[in-house]
Amino acid sequence: MAEIPLNECCYRLNHLDRSWDIDVYMANGGYEVWKKVLAGELTPQEIIDEVKTSNIRGRGGAGFPTGLKWSFMNRHAPGPKYILCNSDEGEPGTFKDRDILRYNPHQLIEGMMIAGYVIGANAGYNYIRGEFWEPYKRFDNAVKQAYEAGLLGKNILGSGWDFDLYTHLGAGAYICGEETALIESIEGKKGQPRFKPPFPASYGLYGRPTTINNTETLASIPMILAKGGKWFADLGVPGAGGTKIYAVSGHVEKPGNYEVRMGTPFKDLLSLAGGVWKGRKLKAVIPGGSSTAVLPAEKAMKMNMDYDSIAKAGSFLGAGSVIIMDETTDMVKALERLTWFYYEESCGQCTPCREGTGWMYRVVHRIRTGKGRPEDIEMLKDVSGKIMGRVICGLGDAASIPVASFLEHFEHEFRHYIEHGCSIYDRA
Amino acid sequence: MSEKNYQVIKGDVKARIDRWISQYPADQRQSAVMPALRIVQEVNGGYLTRELMDEVADYLGMAPMAVYEVATFYSMYEHKPVGKHKICMCTNISCMLRDADDLVEYLKEKLGVDVGEVTPDGRFSIKKVECLGACGEAPVAMIGKEYYGNLTRERLDELLDSLE
């Protein structure tokens, strides 16, 4: 394995002592881009062009091109507009944004300032999940430091530009990571997704034009503008620029966050994470968080960690949350846990999602407890197929994809449970 | 509003809630309902009551029903007493792959209570939670505001001993 460059973007300071302090950030080029923007040396249009050149795609899971998203906003439209950062990080297997908040909060703040400026927003909120108390404190202190340094507030550095930055703390709900549920939550309501259109760019927070980006997306912006869109694009592959943080968890020796270049071979990422634990063999990989399709080892070992290559293997890059399963993993049990999660977290607005997630959990549970019936496999395929595309938000699809993909690749394990009442590993 | 006689939203608690209110537009006090509920829950020993929710509703100018909806939608709000230390064990996929279920069983055995119950001395309660966003340190638990990772039976023993 060739030497793999690590931590070139969002985690570039993580190895430094007190990397979360403004002094450390400024000693390493921090807020230089923001000062250039305020001095009029980088116009909103130039920033959008540079972000488009960088070929960065949203890191929250959907992979939407960020430059294009920003170009939907009319910065001269009258009245308030908002920039929101999505630090809800609730997708099982995902823990990358937490380390941006804890170790490099200023780069995220600078990214939010710049994004706000581009879209014409004088205020921004970072939505941090309620469980992230320590990351919230880090971020909140960093915001205070930025105010004290005169980089936030009114008439910043005499530029005439105002920007205020706040945090909104969640209180435990995966669905609030969905962008319109997140908006509802900031408005003080239940986190139920809105029907789209209208899209947030025209009707967002408090009914005002709003842009929402993931933490990693926004924290990448200062580096893209400091080093150039081309620099970022060239780190990646033609379909997607830059580095990407892969959060590797499950059955590996060294679980953790690895910020590597887009397109890094999966097998190299696995080696970085110390390989499969206990000297065991790889069985399966969920490459992008629990909502993305599981892949058998043979397919995973041949893919590279970028959108196109993972799609070719049959899954999705998602949030880059790589869940590793070794040769002893009971796939029925794993799916049972995932179906429970989606059932618990469905907001209940759409009948196919509310009822379907419950059905899927109950059927997988019945199979796992030895009460499965032969027709259950077809029923699961049928129910998962009936949710997709018939609901308001992405949670419905997210709940169906694991079911469909576990059955596609590991149906024999489900059949074994149905026929013998136990897992393929039980020597009854 | 200040002339009203609130039981809980006064003094320091009021000041804390007001700080949150101030970060939303003046006509959007409702946006502070989540922090307000968190704060009153905290000062009430970890759970909400009808009276507390009604007080929050009144203070923020919301319909009580709108506050109940929020308070029951989000999983971090509690509606019955919890232990002084609420042990929130993640049992989602990455923690499950690293034996979180065994730790839940161990806790139940050690504390002599089931999930959702409080120990007779009021010190501990156990809750199963969804992914805490720290799967690199699986299995993970949140106790109070702190995360504890790479848990084993032994680490849990030490941890529980260290908590008053």
Ligand SMILES: Cc1cc2nc3c(=O)[nH]c(=O)nc-3n(C[C@H](O)[C@H](O)[C@H](O)COP(=O)(O)O)c2cc1C
């Ligand atoms: C059920 C559900 C949960 C989501 N959770 C998150 C999340 O925790 N963090 C996040 O950034 N995006 C999440 N998203 C995606 C957001 O809706 C949105 O696409 C994203 O924040 C946009 O930012 P980006 O373009 O920078 O990726 C979720 C989507 C769905 C449907």
Ligand code: SF4
């Ligand atoms: S798909 Fe599910 S989570 Fe999304 S809005 Fe409908 S019911 Fe709610």
Ligand code: FES
């Ligand atoms: S699965 Fe337990 S912290 Fe993510």
